[in-house]
Amino acid sequence: MCLSYLIKEINEYREKKKLVFFIGAGVSKISEYPSWAELVLSMADEIGYDSYIIDKDGKPRLSSEEFLKIPQMYYNKKGKDEYLKKVKSQLDVKREPNDIHKLIMKLNPYHLLTTNYDDLLEQTANIFSVNYSVINDDSKVSDAQTQRYILKVHGDFEKDNFVLKEKDYLDYEENYKLIDNVMKTIIASNMVVFIGYQLNDYNIKLILNWVQNVQKDSFIEPVFIYTDPEPLDEVSIQYYEKRRLRIICANEICQNGSYYDRYKAVLDKIITYKDTPNDITAESAINYIYNKLLPLDEIMYLRAKDFVGLFDGYKVNKTNVISNNGNKECIFEKLFDAYRHKDNLLPETIEKINYIIKRINNSGIIGWSLENETYSDVTHLNINNEWFYGNYVEIKNHLTQYGDSIKDLYNKAYDLCMLGHINESYNLYINLLDKCKKQQKWIYYYLVQANLKFLNMAIEQIKRKSSGFVGVIYFGQELNLFSEELLKNVELVQPFSDLPARIQRYDFLKILSSNNYYSEDIAKLYVENYEIAKDITNNSVQIIGPASYDYSEITMIDAIKFTYDNKLIFSLFSEHKNFIKITMATYLKGKYARMSIDCDETNHIKERKFEIDFYDILLIIENYKLSEFVVLEKDVDLKMFEINESEIRNFEEYIMKMMSYYRENFSGRLNNDETIMYIMIKEKIDVMCYLGNYFIKNKEVIFKLVEFMLFALPLKGFDYNIRLICLDKIVINNNNVLDIEIIKIIEKFLFEKVKFCIEHSNRRLLENWKDTIKNYSEWINYYDNEYKSDILSDFCSVKEYSKENKEFLSNLNLILKDEAIIK
Known part of the structure; x- marks a missing residue:
């Protein structure tokens, strides 16, 4: 052998x-340690046994049978106590x-x-x-x-x-x-x-x-x-x-x-064994890489460090480029040579190469640094998750198109969860466990268990927002959104350590059962945040070459794609969101500080501009609460970042889609699943509205957004003072010119609220609304002091109002015609 x-x-x-x-x-x-032979020979001497063979060197040689027979003879002759004493005196030593x-x-x-x-x-x-x-x-x-x-x-x-x-x-x-x-x-x-x-x-x-x-x-x-x-x-x-x-x-x-x-x-x-081909040819390199990646076919995306961890002797640098760590012969160099000339290869070899390249494109690897060149012909796909882009209608329509394969059912269970159908999602995940086990799809089996764990966390999170006193505050009553059976049974069924050993070799999967998924990365980010703050204070921001915050951004993108592309519910939770927030704060602060450096001819520093794109905007919407973004806003002026027209159009389309979905699904009385979905997306709707006023330019989208903020959004989490701040940003973004259409929308809002308050007149209602009416009237007057509202003037003049109602209506005086002013 x-x-x-x-x-x-x-x-x-x-x-x-x-x-x-x-x-x-x-x-x-x-x-x-004394040998068995020494003990047995000593026993033989004591009982006078000398029938063993003497070799040519004069040493006794015991047969297998004698090794057993002599101790038995000793025991028979000397008795148990002497036998035990003899054995322990020679062998029971330290x-x-x-x-x-x-x-x-x-x-x-x-x-x-x-x-x-x-x-x-x-x-x-x-x-x-x-x-x-x-x-x-x-x-x-x-x-x-x-x-x-x-x-x-x-x-x-x-x-x-x-x-x-x-x-x-x-x-x-x-x-x-x-x-x-x-x-x-x-x-x-x-x-x-x-x-x-x-x-x-x-x-x-x-x-x-x-x-x-x-x-x-x-x-x-x-x-x-x-x-x-x-x-x-x-x-x-x-x-x-x-x-x-x-x-x-x-x-x-x-x-x-x-x-x-x-x-x-x-x-x-x-x-010291290394699992690499001894003779590295193109064929052996291709087969080696292919066989390493194939068992992970159920993982849709591999982070760069997880990908390179499959191959002995290779590592990734901070930009996720693989280096061969000094190896003279590189399997990836052989692969790329074959890839460039694959038309000359056998069909089965071409098929393997295409599979490898596909897996590389679905990983965090962005290139290879070889001995003579850097190869970076990697076409990374966007995040492969409809939820990330708010395509809820498409997700819902796709539910009926799934088949009964494990992959389809896994994706369906995820989609159900992300649409708020948590009870149905849970039952499908549970059924999937048995199916995965029977078909020995152990990676899917583990991913299902990880999502069951995350589902349990989601249930606890939603229960806190919908039950007890909090439920009464937000929804007017305490809600019971989940079946009793589900609340009893949700748990992580089997830990990573109990899975088949061939799955346990992939250590990177183990973190999915951990409660500290990003602990190592977050510790590094806190250090980088401190360094950036110190550099800003000392006016010593890095000017030339990549900065540490650039590398943090790469790590973050890798982690995001792993979570979203592999359909992990983990993206909903605070640990994931905190990692994204800390990373974004780190690189946005660093880039903003670099752009804020004074540049002139004497210091030889060139002005530097950074871009923000649609994905950055979506990451803020997905991971920041509105209050958290307002804090970031104090340290980073996003208007300093450039954004190209196509990215703005993508964001505008996203806003239109989200507003439409919200109106169609959350305007009437909500069932349990709709309530869960509302809880899941309400915070990001708030942040979307706030961010929209930074970037959108299309007038139609602006008008619809203003109307949506004033008429569709509930007060909780997005009060009318915040909406005024958003309106300010729209005007500033429009060179401080207030468009008449926006005035008309606000006018309509004021009319509806004033009419409602007068028709249902009671002191508490008037007291609650008077400041909002006054603030919005003053806001219109501030930007256009010539504007007077016909509809509001008519309403105030149509009849004689009580003293209390007159006092309330007087908050409109700045935008009323002279004859309608309340005195």
Whole structure:
């Protein structure tokens, strides 16, 4: 069997968390632990047994049978007490773990099996802070605190319960039933590597016989590390391979030295294994990259650091460009050479290349820095999520078009949630779990569980806004929006650590079950925020080249695409929003400070302009509350940023679409799902209206937005003073000219409110509205002091009003004709 293949296979099982080491006396001997042979020979001398063979060097050689027979004879002759005293006097001694123990632990075996009696493995596990349950007796099996074991199959001296003499072996399955079952289960389902044994060891023979009798062809063939100085001949290798034992001969790696040197050479070779093609050709590079990416086909988008983490020896810089980290031969260079000339390749190779390029385009990678050039022919798609763009009508229409594939059902469950149909979404996710399990779609299975966790968070968040006193404040009554069954059952069903090992190898997925998804990134951002604030104070803003805030923006975009493209409900929650807000504040402040530097001919600094685009606007709308954006506005003047006409048109279309959706869905009495949806989008509608007054130029859109703000939006979260600020921004954006159409809209608003207040006249109603009426009248007069309202003048003149009503109507005086002024 090829050495490199065996080492590759060991590492594959290591990644799957199915690697087990079975450790014999040879490893403990390096720590100068007394050997079994020394004990047995000492027993033989005491009882006068001398029938063993003497080799050519005059040393006694015990057979496998004698290793068991002599301790039995000693026990029979001396009795139990003398036997225990003899064994413990020689073997129950303290020693320190050696480097071989530590190298084994570096491979992070899931279980450790041993026939040794010492505690060297336990000591080593403590050094590496790995929590194994030590099982040295049947009574310990049911008390195991962890799922990873140090299984001492021959017991130890803790309870004077150990296997050494012949009868112990003969009665083993009876006296150690549970340990025997655990051992067989582990061997049957894991890759076992034997180290520290001789090939003729009695224990090896027993295990191989059991494996052959019980497991037949279904078990994972174990590996034996052979460290004797004499090379193993081909006939012997074939003999053991026929017995289903594969052998790594240490002398293929280390021809000289001690047993320690040979153990170390083999383990070092396994530890330093790199999963890259030995001979890098275009074909091997393409196959290697393709096989790495294919198992992640269910992930729609990979962040740059997750993508590059799949390939040994490569890294990404701060701009998400891959470098080969000094490798002379680069798999990506081979890939791109083939891509440029793919017309000359076989169809199946072209298909693999196209798949790879598609996955690259759906990742955070933006290029490759190779030895001779930088390759950046990557066409990144926009965020692939209709929710992000407010395409709710399209999402709703698409619900009926989904099929019954796992991918379709996963997307449908997400869409249902994002439309407010949380009860239906929950039930679909639950049904998907069983379907994913049956089809072994484990990544979808985990993503579904992650979304169930996020769904639980969404339910708690919406309950806080709709129940109890808060519900009465916002909706006039306490609302019960979710079924009782759903409230009982929502939870994360299975943690990441319980998933199949081949999924657990992708560590980046683990963060989805964490409550600190962005903790590392946010810590860096706080440092960058501090540095930017300090630079602004000291007037030392970076002028030349990319600044740290540029890199933060790249990280943010990568994280956003991972969340949205993979349809993760996580985008709704404060941790995600806080990360976006902190990042945006960081790079907007940095860019604004750079644009604010005085530029003239004497300081040789060129004026610098930065752009803001539709995506920046959408990110603010999606992640900021209005009060939070007002705080940002104090530090950053968005009018300083340039925005091109196409980006403005995109934003104007978005505003028209959102206003239309809001009017059509939230104008009447709302059912439960509509109420949930209203809660989910109300805050971003507020921010959209506020931002609209910064950027929109189309007169029709401006007029419709003003009308929407005054007539469609409820008061909560967007009071009439804020709406006046928005109107100010519109006028400022229009060179301080107040358009007559806007006056007419405000006039209509004032008429409706005044008419309502007079017709339903009571002191509290008049008191509540008088300041708003006065402020809007003054606002019109401030921008156009010649304007007088016909409709309001007529209303005030039509009849004689009570003193209280007259006082209220007098707030309109600045925009009334002379004959209608209330005195």
